[in-house]
Each structure stands twice: as structure tokens, then as C-alpha cells.
Amino acid sequence: MSIEAKQPYEKEYVEKFSAEHNEPEWMTGFRKQALESASTLEMPKPDKTNISKWNFTKFNLEAETQGLDSLKDLPDDIKVFVDTEKDDKNLVILRNQINAYETLSTELVDKGVIFTDMFTALKQYPELVQKYYMKDAVSFDEHRLTAMHAALMNGGVFVYVPKNVVVEEPLQAIFWQENPEFALFNHVIVVAEENSSLTYVENYISFNKDEETVANLVTEVIAHDNASISFGSVDNFAHGTTVYMNRRGIAYRDAKIEWALGQMNDGNTVSENVTHLIGDNSFSYAKAVSVGRGDQSQNFTAKIINYGKQSNGLILQHGVMKDSASAIFNGIGKIEHGGTKANAEQESRVLMLSKDARGDANPILLIDEDDVTAGHAASVGRVDPVQLYYLMSRGISQQEAERLIIHGFLAPVVNAIPIAAVKEQLTEVIERKVY
Amino acid sequence: MAGSTLEIKDLHVEIEGQEILKGVNLTIKGGEFHAIMGPNGTGKSTLASAIMGHPKYEVTSGSILLDGEDVLEMEVDERAKAGLFLAMQYPSEITGVTTSDFLRSSINAHREKGDEIPLMKFIKEMDSAMDYLEIDKNMAQRYLNAGFSGGEKKRNEILQLMMLKPEIGILDEIDSGLDIDALKVVAKGINKLRNENFGCLIITHYQRLLDYITPDFVHVMMQGRVVKSGGAELVERLEAEGYDWIKQELGIEEETVGNNA
Ligand SMILES: Nc1ncnc2c1ncn2[C@@H]1O[C@H](COP(=O)(O)OP(=O)(O)OP(=O)(O)O)[C@@H](O)[C@H]1O
Ligand SMILES: [Mg+2]
Numbered sequence: 001m002s003i004e005a006k007q008p009y010e011k012e013y014v015e016k017f018s019a020e021h022n023e024p025e026w027m028t029g030f031r032k033q034a035l036e037s038a039s040t041l042e043m044p045k046p047d048k049t050n051i052s053k054w055n056f057t058k059f060n061l062e063a064e065t066q067g068l069d070s071l072k073d074l075p076d077d078i079k080v081f082v083d084t085e086k087d088d089k090n091l092v093i094l095r096n097q098i099n100a101y102e103t104l105s106t107e108l109v110d111k112g113v114i115f116t117d118m119f120t121a122l123k124q125y126p127e128l129v130q131k132y133y134m135k136d137a138v139s140f141d142e143h144r145l146t147a148m149h150a151a152l153m154n155g156g157v158f159v160y161v162p163k164n165v166v167v168e169e170p171l172q173a174i175f176w177q178e179n180p181e182f183a184l185f186n187h188v189i190v191v192a193e194e195n196s197s198l199t200y201v202e203n204y205i206s207f208n209k210d211e212e213t214v215a216n217l218v219t220e221v222i223a224h225d226n227a228s229i230s231f232g233s234v235d236n237f238a239h240g241t242t243v244y245m246n247r248r249g250i251a252y253r254d255a256k257i258e259w260a261l262g263q264m265n266d267g268n269t270v271s272e273n274v275t276h277l278i279g280d281n282s283f284s285y286a287k288a289v290s291v292g293r294g295d296q297s298q299n300f301t302a303k304i305i306n307y308g309k310q311s312n313g314l315i316l317q318h319g320v321m322k323d324s325a326s327a328i329f330n331g332i333g334k335i336e337h338g339g340t341k342a343n344a345e346q347e348s349r350v351l352m353l354s355k356d357a358r359g360d361a362n363p364i365l366l367i368d369e370d371d372v373t374a375g376h377a378a379s380v381g382r383v384d385p386v387q388l389y390y391l392m393s394r395g396i397s398q399q400e401a402e403r404l405i406i407h408g409f410l411a412p413v414v415n416a417i418p419i420a421a422v423k424e425q426l427t428e429v430i431e432r433k434v435y
Numbered sequence: 436m437a438g439s440t441l442e443i444k445d446l447h448v449e450i451e452g453q454e455i456l457k458g459v460n461l462t463i464k465g466g467e468f469h470a471i472m473g474p475n476g477t478g479k480s481t482l483a484s485a486i487m488g489h490p491k492y493e494v495t496s497g498s499i500l501l502d503g504e505d506v507l508e509m510e511v512d513e514r515a516k517a518g519l520f521l522a523m524q525y526p527s528e529i530t531g532v533t534t535s536d537f538l539r540s541s542i543n544a545h546r547e548k549g550d551e552i553p554l555m556k557f558i559k560e561m562d563s564a565m566d567y568l569e570i571d572k573n574m575a576q577r578y579l580n581a582g583f584s585g586g587e588k589k590r591n592e593i594l595q596l597m598m599l600k601p602e603i604g605i606l607d608e609i610d611s612g613l614d615i616d617a618l619k620v621v622a623k624g625i626n627k628l629r630n631e632n633f634g635c636l637i638i639t640h641y642q643r644l645l646d647y648i649t650p651d652f653v654h655v656m657m658q659g660r661v662v663k664s665g666g667a668e669l670v671e672r673l674e675a676e677g678y679d680w681i682k683q684e685l686g687i688e689e690e691t692v693g694n695n696a
Contacts, residue, residue, distance in 0.1 A: 385490045390527035391537070393487050394595060395515035395544035404540060408531025408578070 011035060013061075014151055021119045024126040030133075034140045034150030044143040044244075046270050048328045048360060049299035054268050055242045056145065059183035059213040061154065068093060068100035078176055080428075081203045081234070083421040090115055090171045096178050097155030097186070108167060114160035115171050118187055121158035129158060132189050137220035137248040137276075145244045149185050149216045156187035159200055161227075163193040170199040170232075170419050177215065180208035180240065188219040192227035192255075199418045201232040203425075208240035209266075219247040223255035225279065232417045234262040234426045235271070239294065245271040253279030253308070260416035262426040263290035263300060264433060272301040277311035277342075285314045289413040291433040292325030292357065303332040306342035306372075315346040318410055319359060320434060326358035331376065337368040346376040351383065351409050353402075353434070406434055438465010438632035439502050439518050439602035441486075446497035448478075448485045448659075455481045455692050457659040458497070463603060466631035470645055470670065471638045473656035474678055476691040479638045480524050482656070483607045487521040488514055501603070516545060518602030522592035522609050524638075528580040534591065535561065535575040538598060545599065564597045567627070569620050585612030593624040600628065605636045610644040622647035642674040655681055657690040 014035055018028040043051065068074065071084055074093075082091065090108060092115060093101040099117040108115070114125065121129050134140050140150035157173045177184050190200050204215065215237055223229045229249075237243055243265050249257040263271055275284040286302045304313030315331045333344030344367070350359035363376035383405050391401035407414075410430060417423040441463045448456035455478050463469050471479050485492045486499055488511040499506040501517050509517060529537070538561060543551045552560075565572060568590050580588050589609055596604055606625070610618055625635070625648055637650065645653075645667070653669040654661045655678070663669070663681055672680075682690060 384527075387527045387529055389488070389490055389511055390523065391529070391540075392511035393515055393521055393523075394537075394541035394599065395512050396540050397512050397544065398510070400540060400544070401512075404532045404537065405529065408529055411531030 017154075021122070023119075023122055024130070026126075026130055027122060030140070031151050031153070034147045037141050038144055038147035038151055041141060041144040041147050044145055044270065046299040046301070046328070047330055047362070049270070049297060051268070051270060055212050056214055056244070060179065060181040061152070061183055063096040063179035063182040065096040065098045065178065066100075067098070068095060071101065077207070078174060078205060081174060081422055081425050082172070083419065090169055091174070092117060092157050092172075093174045093176065094155050094157070094186075095176050096182050097184060105169065111165045112162040113165060113167060114158060116158060118153070118156035118158055125158070125160070128160065129189070132191055132220060132222060133187075134218070134220070137222065137250050138218050138246055145216055146218065146246065149187070149218050152185045152216075153187045154183070154185045156189070159188075159190040159198070161192045161196040161198045164195045166196065167198040170201055172419060172422070173200070173202040175202065175204045177204070177206035177208070177213070177237070177241065180206070180211035181213045183213050184215040184217065186215070186217045190219070190221045190229060190231065192223050192229050194225045194227060197228035199230040199232070201417070201419045201422050203234045203236065203422065205236045206238045206241050208238045211240045213241050215241050215243045215245075217243070217245045221247070221249040221257060223249070223251045223257050225252045226254040228256040230258045230260075230418055232260045232419065232422065234417075234422055234429065235265050236429055237265040237267055239266040239296070241265070241267045243267060243269040243271065245269065247273045249275035249284060251275065251277050251279060251282035251284055254281045255279055256283045258284065258416070259286040259288070260413055260418070261288040262413065262417065262429070263288055263298075264426070264429045265298070266294065266296060268296055269298040271299070272303070274301070274303040274305070275313065277304060277306045277308050277313055280308040280310055282308050282311045285316070287316045287413040287416050288318075289410045290319045290327065291430055292319065292321045292327045292359075293323050293433050294325060295323070296325050298325070298327040300327065301330040301332065302346070303330070303334065304344065306333075306335040306339040306344055308339060308342070310341045311339060312343045313345070316412060317348045317361070318413060319350045320353060320406055320409065321350060321357035321359040322353040322434065324354070324356040328360045329362065331361070331363045331378075332366070333364070333374060333376070334366040335369050335372050335374065339369050340371045342369065342372045344372070344374040348378045349409070350380040351406065352380065353383070403434070406430075438634055440464045441519070441603045441634065442498075442500045443486070444498045444500075446482070446485065446499065447495045448481055449493045449495050450481065450491055454495070455659050456485065459659070459661055461654065461661060463634045463636055465602065465634045467652065468629070468635045468637065468648065468650045469652045469654065470650035471636060471654045471656055472640065472670070472673055474690045477656045478659040478692055479656050480607055481659070483521055483605050483636075483638060486605060487511065487519060512544065515601075520596055520599055520601035520604045522596055522604065522606040524607040524611070526580050526588050526592055530578045530581045532579050533576050534579050537579045538595065541595065541599060560598060564594055567597070568594055568624050570594060586614065586617045589613055589621060590617065593621050597624055597628065602632065603634045603636070604628070605638070607638045608640070609637070610639055610641060618644060619647065642670050645670050657681070657687055659692045662687070
């Protein structure tokens with residue numbers, strides 16, 4: 001089925017889709033409710049980026065897909081993200097949103113850890129999913145795109161770590177949009193119960209340079225009291241995919257959420273990463289890097305809202321812009337009334353590699369409490385000629401010197417990516433995008 | 436004759452439209468150690484920067500030749516590959532790039548493509564140079580000069596000098612900010628390179644460095660020129676008497692560049 005018109009998401013389609021996946025009743029109802037809202041809700045309005053001409057309506061919801069017998073059958077471009085040497089992997093691969101590969105170590109299974117695709121989770125743990133699905137983090141009716149997401153969700157993963165369980169090995173999900181026009185309405189839920197901890201890394205990847213489609217993605221990350229979540233990603237959609245990415249975190253008392261996001265899409269992208277520091281003494285460090293190239297336009301928002309006393313929210317955004325790409329980097333720290341002794345800091349830096357590129361760094365502090373600390377720094381600039389001179393004075397060519405400086409500029413986030421293979425891939429993606 | 440020869444002839448250099456060097460003449464041959472002294476603001480760093488090709492300094496006339504090759508025609512990296520090295524008065528800080536990665540890139544830049552230094556060999560060489568300079572091994576994994584103390588930066592410059600083994604080394608105030616032990620270590624590193632193939636230009640304010648590294652020639656800069664040259668004995672006289680006697684000898688009132696109209 002190809003969808004082009006404005007009101008294409010017939011109720012029948014949603015009902016049929018939901019039935020085919022044997023979804024619980026609440027889910028079917030939820031989809032239908034969201035579908036209804038989608039037609040009346042407004043599109044989101046990201047600050048300073050006009051998305052009215054972006055493609056959010058032309059996409060395909062059906063694709064022929066095979067499973068995956070072995071990781072060896074993965075194309076090389078995807079294989080590189082997987083540490084194939086390691087036996088004890090915790091890995092889920094969705095191929096056109098179909099669960100094509102899934103492994104979780106027996107040790108983790110025994111401890112009650114859940115790591116599976118969303119449809120399986122809906123079948124096996126319907127109540128658990130319902131408890132978190134678009135409840136406290138993202139609401140379906142925020143705007144038309146969240147509503148469309150809720151109506152058309154066609155895959156994702158569900159991660160659940162029970163109380164007191166410490167997951168040492170990272171969990172990795174790969175979302176592979178193989179069909180060039182296939183749309184991803186991917187939904188990720190990561191829940192860490194009290195005193196638990198985990199590391200989760202996801203990769204989005206597609207190769208559709210010219211064929212157009214949409215990725216409408218929602219991620220909800222919940223860290224209960226004293227839990228700790230380290231969340232890494234490499235977003236790597238090709239030029240043809242228009243991306244709406246919404247990653248949201250909720251941290252309760254003494255909880256910790258650390259984000260390391262490699263935002264490397266080649267198409268137009270709106271990406272927001274918002275963390276609510278609900279609990280006292282909760283902590284979040286949101287790190288993101290991006291490279292803009294070609295004619296793409298992107299809007300990145302990193303926002304942390306401090307509710308809890310002594311909560312601490314840190315934002316670091318580094319972007320490199322080349323060709324005629326443009327991007328807005330909003331770094332927003334908000335301290336709510338009652339968040340005494342909270343701390344909010346943002347740093348947004350943009351490195352411009354061409355005169356036609358555009359980059360805007362907007363650090364914003366909104367503070368409704370007296371007894372707090374906060375700070376921000378922003379800069380938009382070119383490669384420092386004196387740094388270049390220093391490197392070149394040792395014989396390093398200009399191109400290599402620029403390469404070192406750019407990698408150095410992006411290093412704080414790249415180095416925070418928790419899986420070695422993914423970190424290497426991010427470095428390579430950066431290399432590819434910059435040169 | 437061994438080593439390379441760097442010839443500076445009637446060099447005039449401007450920075451942001453203001454002439455700083457007003458006709459510098461100097462020749463450094465392989466095996467020779469030259470010292471340049473002179474009050475603050477007389478153009479010593481300007482000379483060093485112009486030789487290396489700092490983007491802010493514009494050579495308006497004169498020439499710099501390395502073994503007869505026109506240095507001014509070369510890009511900065513080509514100058515380095517031709518055999519020039521400048522230990523900078525204020526080295527840049529580059530976060531995100533480790534000292535070790537930078538050193539390896541520098542060494543490989545001096546080698547042919549496909550003939551990169553094997554990693555183990557590199558690490559061995561770096562370790563032994565770091566030992567020689569009594570540098571904490573952690574520095575290799577720290578970001579280049581970022582948060583380094585003044586003394587650490589200077590040692591790092593000498594580490595690069597030792598590993599790159601240039602034909603001509605120019606050391607701009609390599610001794611400033613060093614405690615006495617660090618000074619000895621740095622001098623030891625420089626002296627290790629001393630041989631008939633290595634020419635060196637040492638810019639300094641103090642005799643104490645030259646107590647460890649005896650120069651063959653000593654030059655004094657004022658007003659953007661070399662106004663006096665001599666042997667090692669000149670250092671002692673400057674240390675004892677300062678610069679006034681030279682100014683009197685030459686009828687100079689204000690030695691800095693801007694005030695000599
Ligand atoms: N951007 C600039 N614009 C104008 N004048 C400058 C600029 N940069 C440097 N100068 C001037 O050039 C002159 C020479 O500076 P230089 O750094 O070469 O001195 P120096 O002899 O190395 O001094 P020091 O011993 O203090 O290191 C100084 O008077 C300095 O103020
Ligand atoms: Mg100087």
C-alpha cells in the first residue's frame with residue numbers, strides 16, 4: 001500500500017494491522033484514538049526551522065521482508081555495527097521493522113531482563129508495556145506527528161531491567177530500513193527499575209538516497225529510583241528519509257540518564273531529546289554530535305528540566321556543518337520552582353566548514369527557582385587557523401590537520417558511545433560525512 | 436659541509452599592517468647553535484613565526500632560503516617536511532586530539548604513504564623519548580596541550596623536536612616557565628640532538644639556559660633587527676649589564692618595534 005493523500009490512514013488499515021499483530025485491545029483502541037487526533041492536531045513547530053515543506057506524508061507502509069538466518073548475511077554496511085567476534089551478544093535487529101534477529105544472554109533472561117521487539121512484548125507483557133507506552137514520557141496528542149506515530153507504530157523494542165539487576169554487557173538494537181520507501185514508526189521503551197543499571201545502544205540505518213520516505217520515532221527512557229541508564233545511538237538515515245525523532249527520559253530519585261547521540265542522518269531531521277529530572281538528586285548528561293552536509297536542514301533540541309532538588313542537568317551539543325547544510329542547535333535548561341540547589345548547564349558549539357553552511361547555537365536557561373546554579377556557553381566558528389598552523393608546523397597536511405581538529409571537536413560525544421564497534425562506526429560515519 | 440643551511444636575508448614582516456621586522460639578516464648552518472636575545476617586543480617571536488609561516492604574519496620583502504630553496508613559497512607543512520621545526524612560545528591547545536595521535540600523524544607526515552611507522556615502533560620511540568624527558572606517560576593519552584602546565588607544554592615541544600629530528604630547530608623561549616630541574620631536562624633533550632647535521636636557533640631571555648646549551652653565536656634583536664652579534668661571551672655581558680650599553684652604542688632610545696619611528 002502506498003500512501004500519498006492527506007487522510008490516508010484509514011481506520012480499517014489500523015484495525016487490520018493491529019489484528020494481524022494480535023495486539024491487546026487497549027493498543028487497538030489507543031491507535032484508533034490517536035488516528036482520530038492526527039487529523040485535527042497541528043504539526044510541531046520547531047524553533048527557527050520551517051518544516052512545512054518537508055515530506056511527512058509520502059511513504060510506504062508495506063515491504064517484503066525476510067528474516068535473517070545468520071549475522072553473516074547482513075550487508076557489510078550493517079555488519080560493521082555488530083561485534084561479530086563476541087558470542088554473548090544481546091542484540092535485536094529489526095529489518096523493515098520485522099524482528100529478524102534476536103539474542104539475549106541466558107544469564108540476563110534468568111535475571112528477568114526483557115529485550116525483545118515491541119510486538120512480542122505486547123503479546124507477552126501487555127500490562128508492563130501498557131504501563132509505560134506513551135504515558136509519562138511522550139503523549140500521543142502533543143502534535144500531529146506524535147499522534148501519527150501512535151496510530152501507525154510498526155515496530156520497536158522493549159527493554160526492561162528488573163529491580164536490583166545490573167546489566168554489565170550492553171544491549172544493542174539495529175533498526176534497518178531496508179526498503180527505500182518503507183516508513184519507520186519505531187517505538188523504543190527502556191525501563192530500569194529501582195537500583196538497576198543498563199547500557200543500551202541503537203543504530204538506525206537506511207540507504208535510500210533519492211527515494212523518499214519518513215521515519216517517525218519515539219523513544220521513552222525511564223529510570224526509576226537510583227537506576228542508571230546509559231543510552232547511545234548512531235542515527236544514520238540516508239538523504240531520502242525525513243526524520244522526526246523524539247527521545248525522552250524520565251529520571252526519578254537518585255537516578256541517572258546519560259545520552260550519547262550521534263546524529264548523522266543525511267536527510268531533513270527534527271530531533272528532540274528531552275529529559276525530566278523528576279526526582280531529587282537525579283542526573284542527566286545529554287551529549288550529542290551531528291554533521292550536516294549537502295542541502296539538508298536539521299533542528300536539534302536538547303532540553304533538560306529540573307524538578308528535583310539538587311538535580312543536575314548537563315547538555316553538550318557539538319555540530320559540524322558543511323556544504324549548504326543548515327542546522328539549529330537549541331540547548332535548553334529549565335529549573336522548575338522547588339528545584340532548590342539544582343544545576344543546569346549547556347554548551348552548544350558549531351564548527352562551520354563552508355561559507356554556505358548555516359549553524360545556529362541557542363543556549364537557553366529558564367529558571368523559576370532562586371537557589372540554583374546554571375551556566376551556558378555557545379559558539380559558532382570556523383576551524384581555528386592558529387590550531388591548523390600548529391598542526392601543520394609538524395608536517396601534517398592541511399586536510400589531515402582539519403580532520404584531526406574535527407574529530408577532536410566531536411570526540412567528547414564519540415568517546416562516550418558505550419560499544420566499541422559502534423564508536424568506531426560513528427567515527428567512520430563522521431569521516432564519510434565530512435570528506 | 437654537513438646539514439642544512441637556513442638563510443634569512445633582509446626580512447621585512449608585517450602583522451596586521453604594522454611592520455615588525457625591518458630587515459633581518461641571519462644564516463644558520465647545520466651544526467651551529469645560535470642564540471637570539473633581546474628585550475620584550477623586539478620581534479624575536481615574529482622572526483620565528485615568519486620562518487614557520489604563521490598565518491598572521493606577512494612577509495613584505497626579503498627572503499628565507501633553506502639549502503637554496505625558497506621557504507616563503509612553501510606551505511607550513513612543506514616547511515616542516517623540508518626540515519624546519521619551531522618549538523612555539525605559546526603552543527596551541529587542541530582538545531579531542533591526543534598527544535600520541537598527534538605525534539604519530541606528525542611522524543607519518545614525514546614518511547611516504549604506505550610507509551607509516553609501525554604502531555609498536557612508534558610507541559617504543561615515544562616511550563623512550565618521554566623517559567628521556569622525564570614526562571609522565573599519561574601525557575600521551577591526554578589531549579594535546581589541553582590543560583597542560585606551562586612546563587608540560589614546553590617539554591611536549593621538545594618531545595616533538597626529539598621525535599621529528601629536524602634539520603633546523605627554532606626554539607622560542609623554550610625555557611620560560613620552567614623550574615630548574617625541568618630546565619636541565621629540556622637542555623638535555625636539546626643537547627642530545629646536537630651534532631654536525633643539526634642547526635638550532637634558540638630564542639631566550641636568560642643566561643641560565645645557555646649555561647647548559649652553549650651557543651656558537653649570539654645575536655641581539657632590537658627594533659625588528661639584529662643589532663649586535665657575537666660569541667657566547669656576549670651572553671654574560673648581557674646578563675651582567677642588561678641592554679643599555681647596546682642601546683647607547685647604537686643610539687637607540689626605545690628598543691621595541693612600535694616606538695622607533
Ligand atoms: N596583532 C598585532 N598587531 C600589532 N602589533 C602586534 C601584533 N602582534 C604582535 N605585535 C607586536 O609586534 C612586536 C613584536 O612582537 P614579538 O612577539 O615578535 O616580540 P618578542 O621579541 O618575541 O617579545 P617577547 O620577548 O616578549 O616574547 C610587539 O611590539 C608586539 O606588540
Ligand atoms: Mg616572543
